[in-house]
Structures are given as C-alpha cells and as structure tokens.
Amino acid sequence: MGNSASITAARAGVVSPEQRAEGRRAATMAGLRKVLLPAGTAGAALLIWEVTVRVLQIPPVLLPAPSAIWAKLDQLFLPLILKHSIPTITESLIAFVISTVIGIAIAGLLSSSRLLREALYPNVVFFQLIPKIALAPLFIVWLGIGAESRLSFAVFISFFPVVIATLAGLDNVDKSLLRLCRALRASEWQVFRDVRLPFALPYIFSGMKIATTFSIIGVIVGEFITSQAGLGYLILFASAQAETELIFAAITVLCVFGLVFYGAIALAEIYLRRRFGA
Amino acid sequence: MTAVADFLTLNGVSKIYRSGRSEVHAVESADFTIPSGQFLSILGPSGCGKSTLLSMIGGLETPTTGQIRIAGSPVTAPREDMGYVFQDATLLPWFTVLNNVLFPVRLRQGRTSAYRERARELLEMVGLWDFRDKRPDELSGGMRQRVAICRALITDPDILLMDEPFSALDAISRDEMNVALASIWDRFHKTAVFVTHSIREAVFLSDRILVMSRRPSAICHDVTVPFGRPRAAQIERDPVFVQLCSDLRDQIEEGHRA
Numbered sequence: 229m230g231n232s233a234s235i236t237a238a239r240a241g242v243v244s245p246e247q248r249a250e251g252r253r254a255a256t257m258a259g260l261r262k263v264l265l266p267a268g269t270a271g272a273a274l275l276i277w278e279v280t281v282r283v284l285q286i287p288p289v290l291l292p293a294p295s296a297i298w299a300k301l302d303q304l305f306l307p308l309i310l311k312h313s314i315p316t317i318t319e320s321l322i323a324f325v326i327s328t329v330i331g332i333a334i335a336g337l338l339s340s341s342r343l344l345r346e347a348l349y350p351n352v353v354f355f356q357l358i359p360k361i362a363l364a365p366l367f368i369v370w371l372g373i374g375a376e377s378r379l380s381f382a383v384f385i386s387f388f389p390v391v392i393a394t395l396a397g398l399d400n401v402d403k404s405l406l407r408l409c410r411a412l413r414a415s416e417w418q419v420f421r422d423v424r425l426p427f428a429l430p431y432i433f434s435g436m437k438i439a440t441t442f443s444i445i446g447v448i449v450g451e452f453i454t455s456q457a458g459l460g461y462l463i464l465f466a467s468a469q470a471e472t473e474l475i476f477a478a479i480t481v482l483c484v485f486g487l488v489f490y491g492a493i494a495l496a497e498i499y500l501r502r503r504f505g506a
Numbered sequence: 507m508t509a510v511a512d513f514l515t516l517n518g519v520s521k522i523y524r525s526g527r528s529e530v531h532a533v534e535s536a537d538f539t540i541p542s543g544q545f546l547s548i549l550g551p552s553g554c555g556k557s558t559l560l561s562m563i564g565g566l567e568t569p570t571t572g573q574i575r576i577a578g579s580p581v582t583a584p585r586e587d588m589g590y591v592f593q594d595a596t597l598l599p600w601f602t603v604l605n606n607v608l609f610p611v612r613l614r615q616g617r618t619s620a621y622r623e624r625a626r627e628l629l630e631m632v633g634l635w636d637f638r639d640k641r642p643d644e645l646s647g648g649m650r651q652r653v654a655i656c657r658a659l660i661t662d663p664d665i666l667l668m669d670e671p672f673s674a675l676d677a678i679s680r681d682e683m684n685v686a687l688a689s690i691w692d693r694f695h696k697t698a699v700f701v702t703h704s705i706r707e708a709v710f711l712s713d714r715i716l717v718m719s720r721r722p723s724a725i726c727h728d729v730t731v732p733f734g735r736p737r738a739a740q741i742e743r744d745p746v747f748v749q750l751c752s753d754l755r756d757q758i759e760e761g762h763r764a
C-alpha cells in the first residue's frame with residue numbers, strides 16, 4: 229500500500245521550480261497580451277475617430293472629437309454629471325441584486341418541482357420573446373414616476389437571463405452525482421445546496437453578467453420616460469439642448485460604470501470558482 | 507457483529523424495463539442468500555444485468571417481481587447502513603478529497619468534525635491523507651476511486667455494494683486497487699456485493715462468486731473460493747487460483763452459448 233501511494237504521488241507530477249517559473253512567465257505574457265491587445269485596438273479606434281473629426285472638420289453637434297468629450301467631462305463632472313450618475317448607478321446596482329436573487333430563487337423553484345416547471349417554463353420562454361422595452365410605459369401607469377417604477381422595470385428585464393442561465397445549470401448536473409445523492413438519501417434541499425447550485429455556478433455567473441448590462445439599460449430607459457435626474461435624464465436634456473458633447477460625456481460615464489460593474493462580477497466569479505473549485 | 511446466515515436474501519427477483527412496446531428482461535430471476543461478513547462477487551458478461559441486480563439490492567431500482575431483504579427487512583429505498591461505490595468515482599468536483607469522504611456524514615448530520623479522525627484513518631489506509639486538501643481533478647483515476655471507497659466506508663456501513671469500481675482503470679492500477687481493497691476488507695470485514703466482469707479480480711477478492719449468464723440473465727453458477735484471508739498478491743500464481751479462473755471462464759462461455 230505504501231508503495232502504491234508513492235507511485236501515484238510521482239504520477240501526480242512533481243514540477244521543478246524552474247519549470248514553474250517558466251510556466252508563470254508564459255502565463256503572465258499570455259495575460260498581458262489578453263489585456264494589451266484589445267486595449268490597444270480601442271486606443272487606435274479613438275485615435276482614428278479624433279483624426280477623422282479634425283481632418284473632415286465634422287461639426288461638434290454631429291460628432292464631437294474624443295478630446296472635446298474629455299474636456300467636457302473634465303469641466304462638468306463635479307458640478308453636474310456626478311450628481312446625475314449617483315441615482316443611475318445606485319438604482320442599477322439595486323435592480324441587479326434583486327434580479328439575481330429573484331432569478332436564482334425562481335430557477336431553484338422551477339427545477340425542484342416538475343409541476344411548476346411544466347406549468348411555468350414555457351411561459352417564461354414566451355415572456356423572453358416579448359420586446360420588454362415596449363412595456364416600460366406600463367410600469368409608469370402601474371407604479372407612478374418614482375424610483376419604484378424604474379427599479380421594477382429594470383428588474384423585470386434583467387431577471388430573465390438569470391433564470392434561464394441558472395435553470396440550464398441546475399438541470400445539466402451530472403446524472404451520476406444525482407444517483408449518488410439518492411444512494412446517500414440526500415434531501416431535495418441538500419442536493420440543491422451541495423450539487424445543483426455549485427454545478428450551476430458558472431451558468432449563474434453568465435446570467436449575472438448579462439443582468440449587469442440589462443439592469444443599466446432598464447434604469448436608463450426608465451429615466452428616459454420619467455425622471456428628473458439620472459444619466460438617462462441628462463442625456464435626454466442634453467439632446468434637447470443640442471449639447472452633443474454632454475451626451476457623449478454622460479455615455480462615457482455609463483460605459484466606465486458598466487465596465488467596472490461587469491469586471492467586478494467577473495472577478496467575483498474567478499474568486500468563487502477558485503474557492504469552490506467549480 | 508455475529509454472523510447472520512441470511513443477512514441478504516433475494517427471492518425470485520426479476521427486472522423488466524419497459525419502454526413503449528419493447529421490453530428488456532434485464533434480470534430474469536435471482537434467488538440467493540448471503541451471510542453477513544461474506545464478500546460476494548457477481549461475475550458475468552457485459553449487459554447481463556449485473557448493475558441492475560446491484561441497484562435493486564441497493565434500493566435504487568424496484569424489482570418487477572420478487573423480494574429483497576436485508577437483515578430481515580424488505581428493501582424499498584436506499585438503506586442508511588449501505589455504502590455504494592459506482593463504476594466512476596462520482597466525486598463532487600467542488601469539494602476537497604477530505605470533504606468528499608465526509609460528504610455522507612454532512613448529509614446525515616450536518617456537522618462532520620466527529621468523523622474527521624475516521625476519515626483520516628481511512629485516507630491513510632489508502633495512502634491519500636497527504637492529498638486531503640486536493641480537488642478530485644488533481645487526482646488520478648485510481649486515486650479518485652480510492653477516495654470513493656473511503657467515502658462509502660465513512661459511515662461504517664453493514665453492507666458495501668460495488669459496481670465495477672475498477673473497470674475504468676488500467677491493468678496496473680487495477681491490480682494495485684485489488685490489493686488495496688483486499689487489505690481494507692481484512693480490517694473492516696463487512697458484507698460486500700461486488701460486481702465485475704474480470705474473473706481474476708473476482709477470485710482474488712471474494713469468498714464466493716455468482717456467475718450470471720446473458721440469456722436468460724440468471725445466476726447459473728455458485729462458486730466458493732477456497733482461499734483464506736489475509737490474501738497476498740502471490741495467490742494469483744497458485745495452481746488452485748489458476749484452475750478456478752479457467753473453470754469460471756468455461757462456465758461463462760457455457761452461459762454465453764446457452
């Protein structure tokens with residue numbers, strides 16, 4: 229027995245420090261490439277934009293140059309844009325959290341009951357097909373023009389992707405693991421907690437990543453139709469004043485927020501997957 | 507545990523899988539009794555219904571006819587005092603080796619600390635204690651299967667059911683695993699039902715072998731293995747061992763033709 233253990237230990241592979249350092253260097257290079265290449269492409273695109281606007285002398289009302297947008301952002305961020313960013317960001321985050329929780333809960337419910345699933349799942353899919361943005365005005369009819377209607381609408385459009393992705397994960401679980409659970413007399417809840425949910429984790433995160441974008445879209449659309457504040461409102465206001473630079477400045481803030489938001493979820497995923505090895 | 511002569515009994519057990527119009531007679535009829543403490547192998551060609559028979563004993567499938575009793579009570583669902591080892595290790599990829607071994611305890615009573623010492627003992631016995639914090643995907647196939655065996659033994663079951671646990675392994679690791687299982691057996695000495703289609707494996711491990719034929723898929727031979735315990739790998743060279751293997755091969759062939 230002692231023998232066989234040492235054989236398998238050798239088989240598991242002992243890597244020398246040099247090999248490990250070499251491997252790390254290669255991984256760092258690959259990582260840098262993954263970041264630098266798209267960043268470089270984006271930078272080049274901005275440069276082309278800047279040059280094109282200057283050379284063709286496109287009027288700033290139609291398309292301001294990136295440098296002009298940056299100047300506007302610099303000038304108005306503290307006095308104006310920040311004030312409007314805060315409600316948009318807060319509401320998007322709240323909508324995202326609510327959609328994630330509701331989405332996972334509904335998926336859990338659907339996967340645990342055959343009856344519920346057969347009754348609801350086709351309807352969920354059908355709902356997916358509705359162009360949900362068209363329903364935004366209804367939320368104002370129902371809930372008024374406050375934050376409630378914007379939040380509900382944002383949740384309404386962003387929890388579907390979480391449900392669909394989570395359900396796919398919960399259902400795709402390795403059948404042999406379910407058989408093991410049955411042999412061990414695990415309860416439905418235990419199977420959910422220890423097998424289905426960890427298995428579904430990568431799926432859930434893919435749904436959550438979509439939900440980050442959708443919750444921002446939901447809040448912005450809500451602001452377009454009702455609000456007196458927020459970046460959506462600011463964009464609409466700037467467009468009425470033909471302040472194209474301000475529109476782009478607001479959009480820039482939205483982009484940065486979206487990027488950070490998505491990045492935070494991606495990092496959380498890496499952390500959790502490393503932690504749970506899923 | 508004092509030996510019980512009829513610890514596990516099967517009475518006219520059969521299983522027919524129906525799907526639409528077609529019927530598969532997976533197990534035609536099985537009648538046998540095993541005393542507690544016996545290591546029984548079920549040997550037969552692929553598709554003869556070994557796994558079906560084992561999952562009925564384990565309460566994972568319901569017999570179409572007949573009855574299975576363990577320690578006097580009919581089997582209707584998986585029993586608490588049963589350990590099951592499947593063909594593939596079926597470890598949870600998100601748990602460490604140690605937590606996989608403790609998984610049945612976690613399901614049963616939530617807290618696992620009382621069983622840590624036992625888990626350590628089991629993992630040390632199979633040479634994997636140093637790997638306790640690794641994840642299953644960092645282990646070789648043989649190591650994973652050893653973890654699965656430890657997991658089946660953690661709650662100290664009275665009966666251990668194993669469905670070709672080593673069939674996915676290469677010949678060398680397989681021999682290694684047979685020796686490992688035999689030595690586990692010398693220490694734990696429960697009742698075991700072991701499914702395999704390897705004749706050598708069956709003879710090396712068991713006290714008794716039931717040979718199943720393919721059509722009708724029933725038990726056609728009941729063979730007692732004359733070796734005592736503990737067993738060393740060397741008994742495979744014993745003429746009695748070799749003779750027994752060739753007899754079993756003949757019986758399987760005969761079952762094939764019938």
Ligand SMILES: Nc1ncnc2c1ncn2[C@@H]1O[C@H](COP(=O)(O)OP(=O)(O)OP(=O)(O)O)[C@@H](O)[C@H]1O
Nearest residue numbers: 523530531532551552553554555556557558559703
């Ligand atoms: N769930 C099922 N539904 C329908 N038929 C099944 C099912 N499970 C097994 N069978 C059929 O029952 C027969 C016996 O299958 P079983 O898996 O018990 O054989 P086995 O002896 O374990 O084979 P192997 O050595 O290849 O694992 C086969 O013909 C198989 O097709």
Ligand SMILES: [Mg+2]
Nearest residue numbers: 556557558669
């Ligand atoms: Mg089988």
